[in-house]
Amino acid sequence: MIDVYFDGASAGNPGPSGAGIFIKKHGEVERFSLPLGELDNHEAEFHAFIAALKLCIEKGYKSVSFRTDSQLVSRAVEKEYVKNKRFAPLLQEALALVKQMDMFFILWVPSSENKTADELSKAAIIKQAKKQER
Incomplete structure (x- = not known):
């Protein structure tokens, strides 16, 4: 089983x-920082999850345990429902990607266990800011 930690962050x-x-695969690790544009924090969390799913599918990782410190995302995926209709299309996109997995788990973890993904998400914001300065 492959463990994937993901986080979305927004500076504003x-x-x-x-x-x-942050992907842990049989003792090896992979790290990704992806700029997402202008979003609020909850949107960033959903987009981070979708990006993680797409990355795993692209790499052929079909048995994956996802970890997030976003209660909104973990609960929405578990219940296949989100109260705020603004996030419904993002949830539906994520659930369609989940169906491509052979084995899928999503677990909520405290922020202290998701530090690497958090650092990578903040690095992506910095990367985006530097591109805009050019």
């Missing part, structure tokens, strides 16, 4: 946002 609400994805 909305503001420049980034996704951090």
Whole structure:
């Protein structure tokens, strides 16, 4: 089983946002920092999850345990429902990607266990800011 930690961050609400994805695969690790554009924090969390799913599918990782410190995302995926209709299209996109997995788990973890993904998401915001300065 492959463990994927993901986090979305936003510098403002909305503001420049980034996704951090940290993959543990049989003793090896992969790190990704992806700028996401202007989003609020909850949107960034969903987009980070979608990016992590797409990355795993692209790499052929089909048995994956996802970890997030976003209670909104973990609960929405578990219940296949989100109260705020603004996030419904993002949830539906994520659930369609989940169906491509052979084995899928999503677990909520405290922020202290998701530090690497958090750092990667913040690095993506910095990366985005530097591009805009050019």
